[in-house]
Amino acid sequence: MIYFDNSATTAPDERVLASFMEVNKRFFANPASLHAAGKEAEALLTRSREQIVSLLGAVKGEVIFTSGGTEANNLAIIGFAKKNSLRSKHIITTKVEHSSVLNAVAYLETQGFEVDYLSVNKQGLISVDELQAKLRKETNLVSIMHVNNEIGTIQPIAECARIIKENSRAVFHSDAVQSFGKLSISLGGEGPDAITISAHKINGIKGSGLLAVRQGLTPEAINFGGGQEQGIRSGTVSVPNAVALAKAMRISIQELPQKNFLHLRSRLVNFLKRFDNVVILAPEQAAPHITTIAFAEIKGEVAVNFFQENEIILSTSSACSSKNKSVGHVIEAIGLPEVYKKGVVRISLGTTTTEQQVMEFETVFTRFIQLLKRGKHNGME
Ligand SMILES: Cc1ncc(COP(=O)(O)O)c(C=O)c1O
Structure with missing residues (x-):
């Protein structure tokens, strides 16, 4: 099976799994406990935080461990909005954020916050001029995703x-x-004040993520309990998850130069450009591991099913919205012409993707297009 749905989730790296298991076995004590085993677990947690801050290119900063990207986004949006609400209730975000940001700001709108949504061009890109125009001295919070x-x-x-x-x-x-x-x-520095990361998108463990914030800048708590994570995120901290996440982050960064995403993407894009009834979304603006295309007059599900029959896993769009039959908010925001709207398919490569796999994809793709031409696949069924 060729797995090209790495933006939905990735397979855990063996080394990350090994760390997770080892810490679970050897350092299972509660890091908030005062006994020696607790102290040992706490030391591991502190070391993981320090490693993460340094992997994010900062000298100092705070890391709040969460159950994943969704919770970290909620914490950032609601936590900072509430913390600074006396100063201002103005928030800026974009029309193409993940639902964990959009639904959090939608909730804030019901609480009296005013939200400006930046529009995007055909490639999904915001305009920095629009950002500058909408920004106020007193704006509470700006949330803009790095890669869609x-x-x-x-x-x-x-x-x-x-x-x-x-x-x-x-x-x-x-x-x-x-x-x-x-x-x-x-x-911090030249980057954002707060960053969300999810472990399962970087060959880590599912149900684990973090919000990293620059030093001295902490959101208000959005859940309540024992006051762990400096009172910001109550609940016993999972030391195995924290260690495994730091490890997944380190491996991702260290091994980035060896990954040939750029080469594979340009190969894919050059191949896909040859077909008239297929458009590539964000051809010049997309991250190297994500190539999203749209077929004219064919449903994305039809293509995904054909590829699955041929042992290649793709997805119609994001995993969170792929069960929802309506056209996604990102597709609407980029103004994709009507004929393509239902035919969106995402090809997302992973750390273990090989050129051979991309070549096999190309062969199956060509066969699919030939079948469509001969009318053997009624794409709108
Ligand atoms: C851009 C983006 N943000 C947030 C999330 C949510 O992360 P998690 O699945 O860890 O809750 C996802 C997951 O699909 C995502 O793609």
Whole structure:
């Protein structure tokens, strides 16, 4: 089986699994406990935090471990909005964020917050001029994702950070769930004030993620309990998850130069360009591991099923919205012409993808197009 749905989730790396198992066996004590075993677990947790901050290119910073990207995004959006609400209730985000950001800001709108949604061009790219125009000195929070999960668009995060810092007191949060390990991003300095990362997108363990924040900048708590994670995120901290996440992050960064995503993407794009009834979304603007295409007059599910019959796993769009039959908000935001709207298919490569696999994909793809031409597949069925 060829697995090209790595933006939905990745297979855990053996080395990450080994760390997770070892820490579970040897350091299972509660890191909040005062006994020696607890202290040992706490030391491991502290070391993981320090490693993560340094992997994010920062000298100092805080790491709040969460159950994944969704919770980290909720914590950043709701936690910072509430913390700074006396100053301002103005928030800026984009029309193409993941639902864990969009639904969190939608909740804030019901609580009296005012939200500006930045529009995007055909490639899913925001305009920094629009950001600058919408930004106010007192804006509470800006949240802009680094890489879009449906079409792969890379947003100009460093430029956004500079504009925000020069013109506003707003906290700048970026959802880096799809970008971390593929593109570089740094915390504080020239980067955002807060970054979301999810372990299962970088060959880590599912149900684990984090919000990293620059030093001295912490959100308000959005859940309540024993006051762990400096009172920001109550609940016993999973030391195995923290160690495994730090390890997955380290491996992603260290091994990034060996991954040939760029080469594979340009091969794929050059191949796909040859077909008239297929458009490539964000061809010049997407991250190297995500190539999203749309077929004219064919449902995405038809293509996905054909590929599955041929042992290649693709997805119609993001995993979270692929069961929802309506056209996704990202596809609407980029203004994809009507004939293509139902035919969106995402090809997302992973760390173990080989050129041979891409070649096999090309062969199956060509066969699919031939069948369509001969009318053997009624794409709209
Ligand atoms: C861009 C983006 N943000 C957030 C998330 C949510 O992460 P998690 O699955 O860890 O909750 C996802 C997952 O699909 C994502 O792609």
